[in-house]
Amino acid sequence: MANTAQARKRARQAVKTNAHNSSLRSRLRTAIKSVRKAVDAGDKDTAAKVFLAAQSTIDKIADKKIIHKNTAARQKSRLSAAIKSMAVAG
Template structure:
């Protein structure tokens, strides 16, 4: 348990930051799942539209440091190649 006022405040901040970051990670995963679902349905137009929105989400989350920039690039690359191979 935190003994000083500073430690108590840091604990509160950590909890709030964790909630926010968890929400962003969830949004990231959901966006990727939507693209994968469109690819599985063999709907190329829908997959491309969803992919454009997903790229925006991935870049935003990577810029905030929630995920590493290389992970973001890897996901975008894999999704892009999956759409091209449809």
């Protein structure tokens, strides 16, 4: 357990920060799943619209350093590729 006042305060702050970051990570995962769901449904127009919203969410979370910028780029790239491949398959 934290012994100093400073350490106790940091422990309190860590709990609050962890909760905030967890909610942002959850929002990120939901955005990615929504795009995947639209791609699986086979509706390219809907998938493209959902992807634009997800792209914004991914960028915001990467800017806050919840995830690394390269991870964000990789996720956006893979989602984009999945949408583009729908034209070939469909």
